[in-house]
Amino acid sequence: MNIPTSTFTPASASYLRCAALGLVAGLVSVSALAQGVYRIVGPDGRVSYSDQPPPATNARPVTAATGSANSANAPLPFELRQVSNRYPVTLYSSSECAPCNSGRNLLNARGIPYAEKTINTNEDAEALKRLSGQASLPFLTIGSQQIKGYSDSEWTQFLDAAGYPKQSALPTAYRRAAPTPLVAVQAPATAAAPGQTTAQSQSVEAPAAPSVTPPVTNPAGIRF
Template identity: 55%
Template structure:
């Protein structure tokens, strides 16, 4: 092997090592909930409790949508651009109706439960109210459940009108708006409630009178 070939090989090996190192650094992404309820992402964990609590960790910039990888291409594009988040509480019939509507239509969504006083305070800071359910579709925020209104917003975002989810797809289990300490009684109770919710039968969605995009919905 001549000197030029050796130098080329060394450069390629060095570049591969650098890419591996950068990839390893990108894998540690922390989702941090601050004292004010604000969520941020960082490659470093908070140094102390005043800076916030680690809620979840993920890989790269897609940590919040890690379950989207198994979706069909077009649906994955919409879900990544306009993610759907549902905020619910216990013994909330409208919350159950909203969850059933999203599930029946095949909308990939994240669910945040509001159970503790900390959850309610965080919801107040986030929405200016504590009424539930509360739905976000991208930057759009919808307070309360209305089948026709939710349908209009989902249509405007570009979600399919009928399910395009793979047969084996499952949304991630509901998680508290404010993370609970692992192993605490409250955390165990929340896990049990989430498991019970996941096993409940899904009611068919109610027909909508006006599926057109309502005035003022822009993304």
């Protein structure tokens, strides 16, 4: 662009110099941010931030949080993470439930991130009745929506309506969490022996939680 010499005044030159200095300062700021911000903890415990790494060993770069419920897993794609946060999926199943396997296969094939709760004890069955109003399996929740029993078309319809992708978008490094019982098994509390101090009783290791063995027959009242 050619600027006529008649309009190029000293004031114009001063303005251009100021604009150039502002641009350089902006580029320096962007460069500093790109290099990282360091969190510094002083000897008095006070925390400060700087773009210059100090010689102290307690300074470390501040990185953006990835925010994942399963930090050991590869982070979910943005859209899938939004849908799963808005409409989380939970499958209630049992090892003796054939339709549960069909439902699980559908969720796995579509790459749905879901939690699985197992119903293998009478306590689990009672908790399921309070949750769903009945004891039939499989039982699926998508957000606040409850789906009782397995139907390929019905599950697909609700997953589509929630916005889940029709094909798997999970990262190859993604690993599903292991199923857990609906009712957690707690170890019984141990009482201190006569003459034993509180500190001594606390040092005694609590017995391990008993393992839950799936019954040969289905829990009372559960139907598939």
